[in-house]
Amino acid sequence: MTETDGGQTVDDAEHYEALVVGAGPGGAAAAATLARNDVETLVLERGVDAGSKNVSGGLIYAEKSAPYTIDRLFPDFREEATDREITDYYIHNVAGEQVKTFDITDLHEHDTEWSDAVLRRKMDSWLADRVHEMTRETGGGLLTEVRVNGLLREKGRIVGVTCDEIDPITADVVIAADGVNSELARDAGLTDWEDPDEYFQGVKAVADMPSDVIEERFGVSGDEGVAHLFSGDLFEGVRGGGFLYTNDDSLSIGSVFHLDSIAEERAEPHQLLDNLLTHPLLAEWLGDDYEEVEYGAKLVPDSKKMALKRPYRGRLLAVGDAAGQMQAQGPIIKGMNHAVTAGALAAEAYIEARSRDEENMMGHFYKEKLETEGVMDKLRPARYELASKVGENETVSNVVDSVVTSGVGRMAVSALGGTLERLYSSPFLVGMIPDTRTPYVTLPTVIAEELGTPVRERNDVQPPDLADRIGDLTYDVDVGNPHIELRDKSFAASGTAVTACPVSATDFGGGCYRAETVETNGSTEKVVSLDTQPCVECGTCAVVADTTWEHPRGGKGVDYKQG
Amino acid sequence: MYSVVLTKGVPDFREGQVSFDEDGHLERGKTPTVMNPNDKYALRAALQTKVRHGGDVSLMSMGPPGYKEVLQEGMADVYADDLYLLSDREMGAADTWATAMTVASGIGKLDQEPDLVFAGFKTADGETGHTGPQACWCLDRPLITHVISLDVDEDEGVVRAKRLVEGDVEEIETVEADLPAFIVTDPEFEPSYYRASHRLRHKDLREETQERAENYEDHVTVWDHSALNLDPDFIGLDGSPTIVEGVDPIPKAPSEREATTIDPSDGEGMSDVLETLQPHVAGD
Ligand SMILES: Cc1cc2nc3c(=O)[nH]c(=O)nc-3n(C[C@H](O)[C@H](O)[C@H](O)COP(=O)(O)OP(=O)(O)OC[C@H]3O[C@@H](n4cnc5c(N)ncnc54)[C@H](O)[C@@H]3O)c2cc1C
Ligand code: SF4
Numbered sequence: 001m002t003e004t005d006g007g008q009t010v011d012d013a014e015h016y017e018a019l020v021v022g023a024g025p026g027g028a029a030a031a032a033t034l035a036r037n038d039v040e041t042l043v044l045e046r047g048v049d050a051g052s053k054n055v056s057g058g059l060i061y062a063e064k065s066a067p068y069t070i071d072r073l074f075p076d077f078r079e080e081a082t083d084r085e086i087t088d089y090y091i092h093n094v095a096g097e098q099v100k101t102f103d104i105t106d107l108h109e110h111d112t113e114w115s116d117a118v119l120r121r122k123m124d125s126w127l128a129d130r131v132h133e134m135t136r137e138t139g140g141g142l143l144t145e146v147r148v149n150g151l152l153r154e155k156g157r158i159v160g161v162t163c164d165e166i167d168p169i170t171a172d173v174v175i176a177a178d179g180v181n182s183e184l185a186r187d188a189g190l191t192d193w194e195d196p197d198e199y200f201q202g203v204k205a206v207a208d209m210p211s212d213v214i215e216e217r218f219g220v221s222g223d224e225g226v227a228h229l230f231s232g233d234l235f236e237g238v239r240g241g242g243f244l245y246t247n248d249d250s251l252s253i254g255s256v257f258h259l260d261s262i263a264e265e266r267a268e269p270h271q272l273l274d275n276l277l278t279h280p281l282l283a284e285w286l287g288d289d290y291e292e293v294e295y296g297a298k299l300v301p302d303s304k305k306m307a308l309k310r311p312y313r314g315r316l317l318a319v320g321d322a323a324g325q326m327q328a329q330g331p332i333i334k335g336m337n338h339a340v341t342a343g344a345l346a347a348e349a350y351i352e353a354r355s356r357d358e359e360n361m362m363g364h365f366y367k368e369k370l371e372t373e374g375v376m377d378k379l380r381p382a383r384y385e386l387a388s389k390v391g392e393n394e395t396v397s398n399v400v401d402s403v404v405t406s407g408v409g410r411m412a413v414s415a416l417g418g419t420l421e422r423l424y425s426s427p428f429l430v431g432m433i434p435d436t437r438t439p440y441v442t443l444p445t446v447i448a449e450e451l452g453t454p455v456r457e458r459n460d461v462q463p464p465d466l467a468d469r470i471g472d473l474t475y476d477v478d479v480g481n482p483h484i485e486l487r488d489k490s491f492a493a494s495g496t497a498v499t500a501c502p503v504s505a506t507d508f509g510g511g512c513y514r515a516e517t518v519e520t521n522g523s524t525e526k527v528v529s530l531d532t533q534p535c536v537e538c539g540t541c542a543v544v545a546d547t548t549w550e551h552p553r554g555g556k557g558v559d560y561k562q563g
Numbered sequence: 564m565y566s567v568v569l570t571k572g573v574p575d576f577r578e579g580q581v582s583f584d585e586d587g588h589l590e591r592g593k594t595p596t597v598m599n600p601n602d603k604y605a606l607r608a609a610l611q612t613k614v615r616h617g618g619d620v621s622l623m624s625m626g627p628p629g630y631k632e633v634l635q636e637g638m639a640d641v642y643a644d645d646l647y648l649l650s651d652r653e654m655g656a657a658d659t660w661a662t663a664m665t666v667a668s669g670i671g672k673l674d675q676e677p678d679l680v681f682a683g684f685k686t687a688d689g690e691t692g693h694t695g696p697q698a699c700w701c702l703d704r705p706l707i708t709h710v711i712s713l714d715v716d717e718d719e720g721v722v723r724a725k726r727l728v729e730g731d732v733e734e735i736e737t738v739e740a741d742l743p744a745f746i747v748t749d750p751e752f753e754p755s756y757y758r759a760s761h762r763l764r765h766k767d768l769r770e771e772t773q774e775r776a777e778n779y780e781d782h783v784t785v786w787d788h789s790a791l792n793l794d795p796d797f798i799g800l801d802g803s804p805t806i807v808e809g810v811d812p813i814p815k816a817p818s819e820r821e822a823t824t825i826d827p828s829d830g831e832g833m834s835d836v837l838e839t840l841q842p843h844v845a846g847d
Contacts, residue, residue, distance in 0.1 A: 014759050042759055132766070136767070140763070166758060166762065167757050
């Protein structure tokens, strides 16, 4: 009997040749590629159903330059699992009621074979059914409601995983496709969840809208859809922007902000979303019958800072968000497509290593494939690394900011006029955009002020308050078993979570985090308390507060119906 | 491993389903028949055995032809392979003894002797808990009752079970019996699937059964008393030693409560409510 480092015996474990953790796009692509090559593959997903834990904006891209696209791995994907094809793309620069709209369809179409709007519950659960069929033929299969809680090691080497619900599993390759808060990448020492400036936080609402109303209000027909982005002064100076995408018979409206900016500004994400929902510009689209069916949130890694240069350790290969492979290409967000490519490349690397009898080389092969296929250069553009050194320097960015708002900057913006639209559509330029206020807030605001026209439509939308948003979600609460614990209750250490948690707010007692003043021995102290019941598992407080953070046990916690 | 699960249809006693006449007697005709709720645990135990050890599961019931639908419900739940209904007029109005005799004959007539027979604990209508143990007596097998978890050791030919023994304190007893055996599950029975392969097999069975349960009638075998070679004098009403002297209706709950409606904007009314509630809140 061989003892593992956790005290379990390997004899207790079941063995599968390949193990994939997580059934998002990265896990699905990895598993499908393994199964096609007759590798016995087991996929473990913690949700009650694949997609029940996932939120994205969601436009999924098939890039012409990518070695793998989702529809090539899953032939009926577009017919069965996606919503409208996005054929028009606009960005709106907003300053108060002034709006200047640029058509950036060119940027959207750059290197794009197609791009469809998706809702993750529908998409991921469809993929999971296919993956189960394919992997079952290899002797494996896909199981939901199983949470992997750590790596299984033998003599210090990774040999498999341990789970909350089932006995340990050993495997020749473990593919960590477990998303932005990858417990496996953390266990392997690949990530640390420490730095807010490595993440964005995405918040999103799905609103019901019959397809004929969508067609009328958005001027689209048939299966076509449209994307609108928003930046400028409507988000209280927080760096990031808003989006609105048309699905078959609903809208996805949300925002993606730099997490460090949310934390610094003590901004409340639900409030920023409401600023967008209630802006006059959205009146004509949302009408007076806004019906929100789901509110959700999730962290999004910023590949420019997070994409792991060596996304592996021993026989563990990390793919997708787990490896930080989420590209913000200017305003366009590309995470799902890269997760697909990376998942398939990781599978390829294992198969190649096995056939060459060099299994210890699989991590290296995987890294090389990411580089030679050009994925790494998209995720960490060399020009960004150069430009950011200058652009993100605080003094420089303050100077740039004041130049843009000065008379000179304003004149330049006016003079550039239509050229700006083209500049916004340049994939080369958007790759170097620094993470400062200038591109997200200052420049769009000046553009709107100088070039925009006022929008004075009355917006009658009354977004639901947080209590209603939480009340509308479905949870299976793991009573008595909180998945997050506060390590340091002091406001200084964990107070940011009170505002940054998307289901908490300063004046709201029904959320996860609350600030309280307690008196001890005559002195008062401001502390934070936590109730995980309304948690949507976004991961924010794993980064901005001092917590011990795990995902809930399999099947427990939030159950998104839309995603 | 071959298992048989015994199940019975009972009136659906849930609010909104069950119907009583003015005298408090159950109106059978207006109350739908469903599977005896406690039988679900027997089904789960049989399913666990099938998932872990393979083999077939048959479901057997004695009752009127309408019970076929109860069997269908069970088939979807336990992923049963075949269904057996013991049914004719002669079997009607049987007490637990006559039922046990009939069911034991049904089991005896099966092509293959089951390694395990499962029954639920007490029916929702009779509440006796006799049928299972009596059928077991007829079959002359070891009986384990109040089973909350179960494991079969095929090599040793034994079944090991944990049973919940309720007394002043709740005790859990671990027992072992030779196969073939008879198991009565407790409502606390919890199936467990700790192996990934078991969970995958469970999923396979679910998919396979969906189609089968839709065409369940193709899988039902109906046996009457002559097929079972039973003398009508020993089954049904005639074969039942229990004599029902009378049936007392369930007394209705007294309706002495008073209700007052107060509009939330009525300040005075609301403060009255608070005043009335206050002592209760304080726990007095
Ligand atoms: C608001 C928002 C908008 C976005 N917009 C876009 C967009 O428009 N286009 C785009 O391409 N991308 C977008 N993204 C990013 C995109 O969603 C991610 O990059 C993508 O989902 C990553 O895929 P993945 O397979 O790596 O991980 P995920 O999709 O996160 O999947 C991980 C899976 O692993 C499971 N899991 C996690 N831990 C465990 C465990 N311990 N055990 C078992 N299972 C586990 C999870 O339940 C989940 O199913 C957006 C994200 C957000 C939040
Ligand atoms: S408690 Fe933490 S993980 Fe849960 S929703 Fe709030 S910030 Fe996100």
